[in-house]
Amino acid sequence: MSLSPTLSTKSSPVTDTAKASRYYGRLGKYLVAIVASLVLIWLALGVGFGEWSSPMGLDETIWQLRYPRIATALLVGMGLSVSGAALQALFENPLADPSLIGTSGGAALGVVLVLAFGISGIGVPLAAFSGSVIVCLFILAVHRFLGGGQMGLLILGFVISAFCAAIVSLILFMSNDMVLRSATNWLSGSMAEAGFVPLRYAVISMLAGLIILLPLGRQLDGLMLGETTAMSLGIRVGLVRTLVVVASALLTGAAVSLAGVIGFIGMMIPNLLAIIFGGGRMRLMIWSGWLGAIFLLVIDGMARHIAYPVDVPVGIVLALIGGPFFIWLFIRGKM
Amino acid sequence: MTLLATKPLYQAGALAVLLGATSLSAQAYDRIVAMSPDVADIIVAVGAANKVVGKDAFNSNPALNNVPEVGMHRNITAESVLSVKPDLVLGSHMVQPASIYQRLNSLKVKAVNVAPTEDAATFTKSIKTVGSYVGQTSKANQLASRWQQGMAPMKNTGKRYLLSYDGRIVAGKGTVGDELIRRAGGINAANVTGLKPLSREGWLAAKPDVIIIADHNKPVIGSLAKFRQRPEVAVSPAGKKGQVYFWPADEFLRFGLDSPQVLKKLNSLVQ
Numbered sequence: 001m002s003l004s005p006t007l008s009t010k011s012s013p014v015t016d017t018a019k020a021s022r023y024y025g026r027l028g029k030y031l032v033a034i035v036a037s038l039v040l041i042w043l044a045l046g047v048g049f050g051e052w053s054s055p056m057g058l059d060e061t062i063w064q065l066r067y068p069r070i071a072t073a074l075l076v077g078m079g080l081s082v083s084g085a086a087l088q089a090l091f092e093n094p095l096a097d098p099s100l101i102g103t104s105g106g107a108a109l110g111v112v113l114v115l116a117f118g119i120s121g122i123g124v125p126l127a128a129f130s131g132s133v134i135v136c137l138f139i140l141a142v143h144r145f146l147g148g149g150q151m152g153l154l155i156l157g158f159v160i161s162a163f164c165a166a167i168v169s170l171i172l173f174m175s176n177d178m179v180l181r182s183a184t185n186w187l188s189g190s191m192a193e194a195g196f197v198p199l200r201y202a203v204i205s206m207l208a209g210l211i212i213l214l215p216l217g218r219q220l221d222g223l224m225l226g227e228t229t230a231m232s233l234g235i236r237v238g239l240v241r242t243l244v245v246v247a248s249a250l251l252t253g254a255a256v257s258l259a260g261v262i263g264f265i266g267m268m269i270p271n272l273l274a275i276i277f278g279g280g281r282m283r284l285m286i287w288s289g290w291l292g293a294i295f296l297l298v299i300d301g302m303a304r305h306i307a308y309p310v311d312v313p314v315g316i317v318l319a320l321i322g323g324p325f326f327i328w329l330f331i332r333g334k335m
Numbered sequence: 336m337t338l339l340a341t342k343p344l345y346q347a348g349a350l351a352v353l354l355g356a357t358s359l360s361a362q363a364y365d366r367i368v369a370m371s372p373d374v375a376d377i378i379v380a381v382g383a384a385n386k387v388v389g390k391d392a393f394n395s396n397p398a399l400n401n402v403p404e405v406g407m408h409r410n411i412t413a414e415s416v417l418s419v420k421p422d423l424v425l426g427s428h429m430v431q432p433a434s435i436y437q438r439l440n441s442l443k444v445k446a447v448n449v450a451p452t453e454d455a456a457t458f459t460k461s462i463k464t465v466g467s468y469v470g471q472t473s474k475a476n477q478l479a480s481r482w483q484q485g486m487a488p489m490k491n492t493g494k495r496y497l498l499s500y501d502g503r504i505v506a507g508k509g510t511v512g513d514e515l516i517r518r519a520g521g522i523n524a525a526n527v528t529g530l531k532p533l534s535r536e537g538w539l540a541a542k543p544d545v546i547i548i549a550d551h552n553k554p555v556i557g558s559l560a561k562f563r564q565r566p567e568v569a570v571s572p573a574g575k576k577g578q579v580y581f582w583p584a585d586e587f588l589r590f591g592l593d594s595p596q597v598l599k600k601l602n603s604l605v606q
Contacts, residue, residue: 048536064566065535115555122554172597173410192503192532309537310527 033290040294044070045300050308071299072194073260073314074293077265079255081249081292085273086213086268087284090244091145091154091222093200094274094329098252100157100290104263105164106135107256108187112168115183116175123196125257129205132256135164136249140242149227153241188261189315191300202254210252210289212243217282220244224281262315264322265292271329363470368416370409370426371433374449375399376592377462378425380478383469389419408536413438423468424443427461429589447518453511455518455573458590459483478592485595488518491540494605495524497543497573498587501552503532513588515594519601521545540595545604546573578604 017135045055045066058066087096098104111124112130139160143153172183219240222230222335255262269292273284297313299321303312341347342372368389369375375394378387381544384398389405406415408430416424416439423472424439426451439446450461459479496519505529506512516523524541525533533541546568548556556562559579569573586597 049540061539061566062536065539067534174407190532192534262485282346304534304536307534309534309540311532311534313532316397 004145019097036292037294040190040297041074042074044297047301047305048240048308049142050305052305068199069191069194069300071199071298072197073297074190075199075202076191076255076259076262077269077292077294077296078289079209079292080266081288082210082213082285082294083251083255084292085267085270085281085288086220086244086275088270089224089250089281090220090241091150092224092226093273094153095267095326097263098255098264099161099263100247100289101248102139102153102157102161102164103132103249103252103256104261105161105168106133107253108166108168108261111187111260112171112183116171121198123197125193125328128260129149129253129257130152133249133252135279136245137221138251140245150241153245161261169261169314188313189260189263189318190313192311192312192313193259193260197258199258202258204303205254209247209254212247213251214282214285216240216244216247217280218235218286220281260313260315262296262318264325265296268322268325269295337445350403356539357528364423364468366421367469367568368419368424369394369414369419370411370424371403371429372396373427373429373458373589373591374461374465377465377475377478378469380502380592381462381466381469381471381474382602383471386423386469389416391538391555411435413442417442417444423447425449425465425468428453453589455483455486455514455590456596458594462570462592464576482592486518486598489598489602490522492602492605494521494544495542495572496545496547496601497524497538498542498547499533500530500549500584502548502556502565504530505533505586507531512590514599515587515601519598521605535565536569538565542571542575544572544578544603546571546579547582548580549588550581551584553581558570580604 021024042055043052044059046052047064048066054242055066075097081096084096087098087100088094090096092186107128108131110127110129113131113225114124114127139153139156142160143156146156148155168183168187218318219230219235222235223237223240225233227237230240252266270288271285273291277287298318300314303314303317306312364385366388367378367383367386369378369387370391372391372394375387375390375396378384379398387399387402389460390396390399390402391406391408391411392404393407393552394402394404396412403419405419406412408426414436416435421444424436424437424446425442426446426448428448430436430448433448436446436448447464449464450457450470459482460466462479462482463472463475466472468525470474497505498516505524505525505527506516506523506528508523509528510530513523513525514535523533524543526541527533548562557579563574563577563579564570565574568579584592586593
């Protein structure tokens with residue numbers, strides 16, 4: 001018995017080597033990720049006017065147009081993917097994405113209200129953020145009142161999102177063609193607003209979301225074993241659920257305020273990483289954030305290059321990729 | 336012989352059909368529904384506002400303020416149109432679903448799409464067609480002729496215009512906006528086809544001398560001053576000279592009786 005501590009404190013050269021190898025392996029991965037990110041950002045900065053040119057000699061006006069777009073793509077991709085990774089664990093469902101907690105429906109409602117009724121004093125991005133957070137908090141409040149556990153939250157999210165979508169459709173139907181056109185473009189999800197929306201508010205909101213969410217990785221791993229098991233492990237399920245939903249709302253609300261309603265990425269990226277690498281939820285959230293950011297940057301850069309001078313909403317491009325991905329995921333699950 | 340005998344008969348028959356068709360369109364209708372605002376404006380302009388018993392909900396013509404609404408032109412139903420017991424229903428390409436005309440005709444209510452396409456020639460023709468249906472042929476012909484003259488292409492100014500709905504979507508080639516720009520002597524700076532969202536770098540490359548945005552999008556864009564601060568606008572000739580305006584969308588969304596005045600307005604901006 002007394003040997004145990006001694007044994008545990010001493011380590012063999014083999015263990016040390018393995019540890020060092022793991023450490024350097026991890027460091028190598030981070031380095032590769034950082035270098036890849038920098039290269040892709042550099043490449044994306046050079047995309048414009050239907051061609052690629054070195055970003056070294058960009059004039060100030062072009063710089064002012066491109067850097068907010070790249071920053072927006074990175075932030076939105078990161079926010080939606082991290083949020084998706086957390087929500088998939090919370091709902092124990094690989095198809096869960098940020099829209100399940102009402103953020104997309106709420107944001108759409110907020111935006112359409114502003115566009116159709118010209119509500120002054122609140123801009124479109126702020127309306128999107130407020131809409132997503134308010135609807136999400138409403139879902140949480142109703143869930144607290146009605147109960148029903150994780151399934152109840154899932155159903156409430158679905159029903160209230162559908163209700164928001166119905167109100168949006170009604171408002172669009174009642175408004176004139178022009179409002180419809182503006183709203184449709186915005187609701188498709190686009191980076192075109194990049195630069196018009198101050199990034200600092202979105203960054204603050206996303207930071208708050210990440211600070212709440214990332215430390216919950218272990219609890220989310222526990223939740224994935226089922227609510228009962230999670231409770232037996234001492235996890236305060238109700239509190240974790242509320243924190244995850246609020247943090248996800250902060251992340252996706254900010255993302256939606258920057259680029260409108262963008263689907264699929266929050267579902268695709270965490271699934272892809274979970275299939276390829278697996279691992280704990282915290283790790284998955286961090287890597288999802290990275291890959292989501294890079295993925296959206298690449299997709300937006302390609303769309304900008306191919307469709308120039310038309311600004312194709314990136315949400316449409318993602319939906320085109322997301323549809324087949326969803327089918328692949330379904331087939332894979334069946335096999 | 337048989338052939339010689341049948342030819343006059345055939346001609347007489349054809350004449351009778353033609354006369355019948357003419358008399359059909361010349362028949363005076365007293366209960367008219369104007370399903371789209373463009374057609375309603377024509378009916379009012381030829382002096383037949385008193386015959387209109389139904390209009391679409393987006394109609395803002397003051398002469399039709401007291402006329403009941405029969406739905407929205409974007410999604411109108413036969414039932415709502417029939418509720419005002421019309422003997423004639425007129426509309427244009429703006430009316431959706433397009434099958435409404437066929438549906439009404441199958442219900443024995445005469446329904447005519449007077450402007451099935453969105454071009455200047457069709458609009459001129461639609462003025463005459465409406466005139467013939469409301470019994471104001473000569474007035475309508477005069478109006479059509481004035482409109483056509485007013486739409487005559489002006490001297491080339493070489494100035495570049497961007498007509499936009501919301502500061503992103505622009506009227507490219509093949510749109511009414513494009514036609515208005517060209518007839519006003521200008522160049523459409525939007526190098527796209529149809530109504531498309533132009534990227535901010537596309538705006539920068541367009542180098543417009545004049546930018547016009549739909550005024551209902553003011554709440555989205557903010558003020559003109561704010562819009563002019565956008566980097567791609569600030570460096571453009573329009574931004575530098577303050578040639579950025581909010582106009583009602585209907586002025587460059589579709590042809591209307593005011594289109595000749597719109598041409599003059601567009602042209603005068605660069606004089």
